[in-house]
Amino acid sequence: MSGRIAADIEMKDFGVRNISILGVDEVPYVRKVGKPQKQDLLNEIITVLKETFLSDDPLNPYKNQPKKKRFILALQAFFPILKWGRDYSSSKFKGDLIAGCTIVSLCIPNEDIGYAKLADLKPQYRLCKLPS
Numbered sequence: 001m002s003g004r005i006a007a008d009i010e011m012k013d014f015g016v017r018n019i020s021i022l023g024v025d026e027v028p029y030v031r032k033v034g035k036p037q038k039q040d041l042l043n044e045i046i047t048v049l050k051e052t053f054l055s056d057d058p059l060n061p062y063k064n065q066p067k068k069k070r071f072i073l074a075l076q077a078f079f080p081i082l083k084w085g086r087d088y089s090s091s092k093f094k095g096d097l098i099a100g101c102t103i104v105s106l107c108i109p110n111e112d113i114g115y116a117k118l119a120d121l122k123p124q125y126r127l128c129k130l131p132s
Helices: 003-014 041-053 067-078 081-087 090-118
Strands: none
16 A cells, blocks of 8 residues: 555544645644533532433523413413414324324234233234133
């Protein structure tokens, strides 16, 4: 292998190492990130909990809104049908009905067959009551 090909492979596989072989004299600028300021234990716990449970800032739509609008947004958050229910049409219902029938006809019987096999029963007992 020539030196140039070896340097290209080395750069691709392991990062930039031997730049002088390629005729490049400058090393690219590398940004350094400082350490975050040390927080007290309570603030650190609060920050971790916020990042864990509220990472997408769900309260952002409520900021700078009048009380009536905040109440409506809260209702829509708890009952999503209030948001999309106005745009729901019979064609969307038809698609939802077909999807529901597909799940009922394919997934539920296969699940029941699996449970029957786990219980060491014949598959025909999957939807029936067990004989007493």
